[in-house]
Amino acid sequence: MSERIISWHGNPSRPTYTPPPGAIDAHCHVFGPMAQFPFSPKAKYLPEDAGPDKLFALRDHLGFSRNVIVQASCHGTNNAATLNGIAVSGGKARGVAVVDPAISDEEIAALHQGGMRGIRFNFLKRLVDDAPKDKFLEVAHRLPKDWHIVIYFEADILEEMRPFIAALPRLVVVDHMGRPDVTQGPDGPDMKAFRSLLDSRDDIWFKPTCPDRLDLAAGDPWNNFADAVAPLVADYSDRCIWGTDWPHPNMEKAIPDDGHIVDMIPRIAPTAELQQKLLVTNPMRLYWPEEL
Ligand SMILES: O=C(O)/C=C(\CC(=O)C(=O)O)C(=O)O
Numbered sequence: 506m507s508e509r510i511i512s513w514h515g516n517p518s519r520p521t522y523t524p525p526p527g528a529i530d531a532h533c534h535v536f537g538p539m540a541q542f543p544f545s546p547k548a549k550y551l552p553e554d555a556g557p558d559k560l561f562a563l564r565d566h567l568g569f570s571r572n573v574i575v576q577a578s579c580h581g582t583n584n585a586a587t588l589n590g591i592a593v594s595g596g597k598a599r600g601v602a603v604v605d606p607a608i609s610d611e612e613i614a615a616l617h618q619g620g621m622r623g624i625r626f627n628f629l630k631r632l633v634d635d636a637p638k639d640k641f642l643e644v645a646h647r648l649p650k651d652w653h654i655v656i657y658f659e660a661d662i663l664e665e666m667r668p669f670i671a672a673l674p675r676l677v678v679v680d681h682m683g684r685p686d687v688t689q690g691p692d693g694p695d696m697k698a699f700r701s702l703l704d705s706r707d708d709i710w711f712k713p714t715c716p717d718r719l720d721l722a723a724g725d726p727w728n729n730f731a732d733a734v735a736p737l738v739a740d741y742s743d744r745c746i747w748g749t750d751w752p753h754p755n756m757e758k759a760i761p762d763d764g765h766i767v768d769m770i771p772r773i774a775p776t777a778e779l780q781q782k783l784l785v786t787n788p789m790r791l792y793w794p795e796e797l
Contacts, residue, residue: 513752518764532748534577545581555752591620606640628658687733717761
């Protein structure tokens with residue numbers, strides 16, 4: 506792997522939709538810059554630099570106020586690039602770390618000091634070599650009480666994930682709703698299974714994100730995504746947070762326009778009240794609770 510990849514739009518449109526004041530892009534990443542923060546030797550993709558300067562310019566362009574930077578798999582368990590993004594944000598970013606489960610309690614405390622408020626367990630085989638559930642559970646028990654656990658898996662393994670998720674000792678946030686097949690519609694088997702997971706614990710949250718990934722075949726404007734996801738947001742409105750997923754790792758063959766991604770928000774959260782919860786109140790509870 507030597508060629509570096511660009512997976513983001515060079516000139517995204519300005520959205521038609523205006524997010525409320527204080528809106529948080531609660532799922533995005535930074536890549537590098539590589540000269541300062543090299544990628545992991547185990548990285549499954551090698552992106553061009555997409556550093557905090559680009560991320561914050563996009564934040565302003567799209568009308569957002571803050572970011573939650575999620576450590577991407579290309580940086581492995583070295584969180585330096587993400588911590589740098591948080592550090593140079595002037596208090597406008599916090600993060601989610603990916604850690605070696607053998608991390609010490611002192612290192613966890615340092616991550617908290619650096620603005621991390623959760624860790625991510627990634628179960629996608631195309632992104633990570635292994636996902637040891639027993640070790641993940643052990644480290645989960647050592648997290649600060651007010652941290653949460655972000656998990657990323659695909660719908661085909663939801664059933665085998667259930668016992669692990671049930672055992673997690675912190676609030677859980679599921680990335681991209683566990684990647685349901687949105688073409689099945691709001692009452693299809695994947696959405697039904699995901700709803701039953703949400704019903705199994707009232708502290709399982711989700712990100713109704715990534716229309717570009719989940720409605721890839723139909724493409725922009727991602728109508729299947731809007732139809733399947735809007736009822737979920739309406740029914741679980743206190744348990745969802747939203748993000749752009751910029752710089753859209755692995756989407757180089759179908760790069761989304763970030764302005765259009767933002768314009769999905771009023772289609773899945775049609776009222777001002779739902780938008781306020783999705784973009785402000787809910788993510789503030791997880792990332793800046795001291796300000797509430
Ligand atoms: O950005 C996302 O959430 C999804 C990703 C990339 C990713 O998670 C990672 O690299 O850690 C994907 O499906 O390729």
